[in-house]
Amino acid sequence: MNTLLILFWEFFKAGLFAVGGGMATIPFLFDIGERTGWYTAAELADMIAVSESTPGPIGVNMATFVGMRVGGIAGAVTSTIGLIAPSVIIILIVITLLDKVYKLPLVQTVFSFLRACTVGLIANAFLQVAVLTFFDGNMNILVTPLILFAVVFVLINVFKKVHPIVWIALGAVAGILIY
């Protein structure tokens, strides 16, 4: 019961402060893992991969997965409701004032700053996965994943229309063959 309450509260905070959609929740998930010890950064990276490869909003998928890991099915439902509760409440309030609030110069300025902050926060999430992926335990740089990264990155940017699931599948096959 206690775990469920903590799960709800942690995801409620993530839902309240992650502005800019699913990707923006990633840095909050790293933060939760670090503070609670529920999962390691490596485990979270795997959960992100699964969430990108299954249907539905990525943020919801990640919350469900983390909740499932921490507290089973009840945990999965709790963390998802926790994540979406703040936005449902806020939207229901905002919708009545809708256009007026959204077009206020003050609100516009604050949100352009928030967009800049979100890019920084996602970059932080990237660095956390990158440290795990490209360095070994003694902080020596690993060449194989770095080459694979370069290949996948180029492919993603050449074939822009291809769905992320393809790149994740490619990574899985390469991992089984190379490592």
Added chain:
Amino acid sequence: MTEKENKTTLWDLFFSFAKIGAMTFGGGMSMLPMLQRECVDKRGWATEEQMLDYFAIGQCTPGIIAVNTATIIGKKQRGILGSLVSTLGIVTPSIIIIIALASLLIRYSGNTYVQRAFAGIRVSVCALIFTSIINLGKKADKNMLYLMVTLGAVAGTFFFGLSPIAAVIMTIVIGLIAHFAQTRRQDK
């Protein structure tokens, strides 16, 4: 709109959004075309322009864009109950699919091949996140102040253990100060 309101049942809302949740991969912007097809073309719940407005609002309110859009449309069609039903609709398929997959993955996580596959997958995730950072950076307003906020957010959270929540609150304060500094300059 009023006659449409009478025709839309809660079940319609739930079913439409559950379908979108079950059939779109990739989240975020990749869900826009599906939402448009269902809500604008098929159901007539919103116009094209309204959809874009909802997306903009969804993007700058906290939370997940597709979920926020579902909440708005549900509210417009059937009030608060409608918004709750639509929101539940869009998350239900995710919950079911992930619960099924997670129990499988947790059971087989010790398997060598599964571990090697995930080591490779992690590299792809890196590349995907890196790409979305670049795309977000391209779309962002370009100006020294924003760049400093971005760099400050990375440095603060990665090197100095700043929590993302603290970073967001600090950014809101900076945004407010910037706004009032700007209006004051214009007044003079």
